[in-house]
Amino acid sequence: MALKKTELLVLKRTRIQESSLFLICLSRDYGKLPLVAKSAVRPGSSSAESLQYFAVADVVFYQSEKEAADYISKADLVESFDNIAQNEQKFGYASAALEFANLFLPEHEVNSQVYFNLKKFLRSLNQSEEKDFRREILHFWYLLCIFCGYAPQLGQCVECGGKLAGDRLMLDPERGGLVCARCVGDRLLIGLDRGTVKVLERLAGTDISDNRKVSLTKAQQEQIRQMLTALTEYHIGKRVDLKSFDFLRKLDIMNQDGGIRGEDS
Ligand SMILES: [Zn+2]
Incomplete structure (x- = not known):
C-alpha cells in the first residue's frame, strides 16, 4: 500500500455514511482527486478542521484497490481562511x-x-x-x-x-x-x-x-x-x-x- 503526500484544497464535500466524507479536492501534486476521509466528521477528529472548505491541508493518502476514490489516512491544517x-x-x-x-x-x-x-x-x-x-x-x-x-x-x-x-x-x-x-x-x-x-x-x-x-x-x-x-x-x-x-x-x-x-x- 503506497502512501502519497500532497497539499490540497477541498472543492466539494459530501457526507457519506455516519461520519465519513467524500471529497473532490484540488491537490498541488496530483491534480483534481476524489478522496474519502473515513470518520472525518466524528467529534474530536483532527481531520475535521483541515478538510473544511477554504482551508489548505497537508494530507497523506493511499490508493484503494476496490474503490474509484483514494483514502485519506492523515490530514493536517496548513492555513485556513476563516473570514x-x-x-x-x-x-x-x-x-x-x-x-x-x-x-x-x-x-x-x-x-x-x-x-x-x-x-x-x-x-x-x-x-x-x-x-x-x-x-x-x-x-x-x-x-x-x-x-x-x-x-x-x-x-x-x-x-x-x-x-x-x-x-x-x-x-x-x-x-x-x-x-x-x-x-x-x-x-x-x-x-x-x-x-x-x-x-x-x-x-x-x-x-x-x-x-x-x-x-x-x-x-x-x-x-x-x-x-x-x-x-x-x-x-x-x-x-x-x-x-x-x-x-x-x-x-x-x-x-x-x-x-x-x-x-x-
Ligand atoms: Zn479576419
Whole structure:
C-alpha cells in the first residue's frame, strides 16, 4: 500500500455514511482527486478542521484497490481562511471559485498554476477589506481559462490573422478569439470595446493578488463576464448551470439600479 503526500484544497464535500466524507479536492501534486476521509466528521477528529472548505491541508493518502476514490489516512491544517465563511459576499465569491475550478479541471491532471491561483484568490479574499469581489472573481475566472488552455486570441483576427480595426471588436467563442469585420459571418458574437481588450491583456499578466492595481470599469466588467460565460459554455460543452452562476446573476440584478430588486430573473 503506497502512501502519497500532497497539499490540497477541498472543492466539494459530501457526507457519506455516519461520519465519513467524500471529497473532490484540488491537490498541488496530483491534480483534481476524489478522496474519502473515513470518520472525518466524528467529534474530536483532527481531520475535521483541515478538510473544511477554504482551508489548505497537508494530507497523506493511499490508493484503494476496490474503490474509484483514494483514502485519506492523515490530514493536517496548513492555513485556513476563516473570514470567508463569516461574510456573505466573500463566501459567495469563494464558493464560485471552487465551483469554477471543479468544472474546468479533469481528474488526475496536474495543474499547479490553477492550484496556486485558487489558493492566492482565497487568501486575498480572506484578507480583503473591500465589500465587493466581482472584479476578483472575473480575474480568477479569466486566469482559469488561460491556465486550462482556453485563452481567447486577442491580438489579431483568429480566422485570417488580419488587423483588427475600430473601437468595437467582436469575439467568437467557437473560433476562440476576436474576428475582423470581413470574418464576422452570421454567428452570435460577444462585443468587446478596445479598452476592455487592453484590460484583458493586462489582467492576463497580473497576479491575482494585484487585481486592484488594474483599473476596470463596471461596463468592462460586464463585457468580461459575458465573454467568460460564452467561453465557458463553449469549452465545457454544455449550458453552464451552476449555483455560483446564479449567485453572480443575482449580483447583476443588485448592481443595476444600485439596489436590490424584489424578484429574481
Ligand atoms: Zn479576419
